[in-house]
Amino acid sequence: MGFLDKLFGKKETTSNVKKQTNDKGILPLREKQHLLQTSSPVCDVCNKPLNIDKSFFVPNSVFYSSKEYRLWYRDHTMLLGPDYEARLRMMEMNDPTEGSAVCEDCIRMFR
Numbered sequence: 001m002g003f004l005d006k007l008f009g010k011k012e013t014t015s016n017v018k019k020q021t022n023d024k025g026i027l028p029l030r031e032k033q034h035l036l037q038t039s040s041p042v043c044d045v046c047n048k049p050l051n052i053d054k055s056f057f058v059p060n061s062v063f064y065s066s067k068e069y070r071l072w073y074r075d076h077t078m079l080l081g082p083d084y085e086a087r088l089r090m091m092e093m094n095d096p097t098e099g100s101a102v103c104e105d106c107i108r109m110f111r
């Protein structure tokens with residue numbers, strides 16, 4: 001019974017991840033695992049340690065242009081004040097990666 005529950009739970013997780021991906025290029029992070037620089041990745045938004053099976057790869061063009069993310073960034077970096085837009089542009093220009101890793105809680109900002 002416990003084993004079946006586990007199997008069912010796993011299937012559920014996978015389909016949830018798939019459901020939240022879309023044609024903007026958001027993918028299950030598992031499919032882009034080779035791009036990760038570290039074996040213990042954290043969310044690029046909230047810095048929480050990532051569960052790779054429940055997390056997402058978000059292309060940088062989508063990541064940096066998300067209005068919700070920009071507002072989140074503004075609200076969580078109050079020290080930067082009105083310069084947050086400029087700071088975000090700097091981050092985007094200096095970002096050498098092709099995308100960002102985002103946890104299951106933060107992915108709603110990019111859908």
Ligand SMILES: [Zn+2]
Binds near residue numbers: 043103
């Ligand atoms: Zn997060």
